[in-house]
């Protein structure tokens with residue numbers, strides 16, 4: 001059986017492991033260092049859901065629940081060709097939408113959300129996806145996370161931080177939060193990082209979580225955050 005190495009890189013004894021400072025000012029300074037390192041590591045981090053407008057991004061984000069972005073990107077071209085705007089999707093036959101999105105999983109409930117979202121957009125917003133958090137979260141199938149994705153990436157509005165499974169895991173490992181609930185994690189991140197960086201922050205963490213700080217066996221040996229991370233070689 002392979003033995004997992006618990007002691008990190010040479011020169012970093014267990015007693016020297018990274019500590020999270022107590023004061024908010026020091027934690028903000030540390031968060032800023034983490035952000036800069038992640039940005040240097042993943043300078044091209046971006047939303048990996050293919051989209052050309054707010055309608056497409058809203059639909060793609062609904063489809064991304066419990067599904068990879070890669071899989072979503074495989075089904076959305078046909079979906080958007082058949083239903084190029086909310087008005088078209090609002091009158092779609094559910095069976096046809098189900099067939100188009102079947103491989104993304106939970107396709108019946110996602111179809112209900114897509115058609116419900118499109119109908120509400122037509123009824124309440126003249127067919128255009130709204131650009132405020134309050135209006136977005138009133139749409140069927142749209143929660144705070146989806147709304148943050150749409151606001152940040154389709155409208156360029158930093159309203160909050162998208163907390164998905166990668167952001168939640170990395171925030172916990174790096175000691176940026178002690179919470180497990182996404183809404184509470186988001187509140188902690190919003191206190192630590194400047195507002196103008198919130199959208200990019202989630203892209204950086206998602207890129208890092210997919211490539212280095214992966215769920216099961218993080219690649220601490222090649223992670224540029226190793227000296228700031230209290231979880232380095234401990235996961």
Ligand code: SF4
Nearest residue numbers: 213218220223229232
């Ligand atoms: S040092 Fe390891 S646990 Fe910490 S952020 Fe990097 S990969 Fe993740």
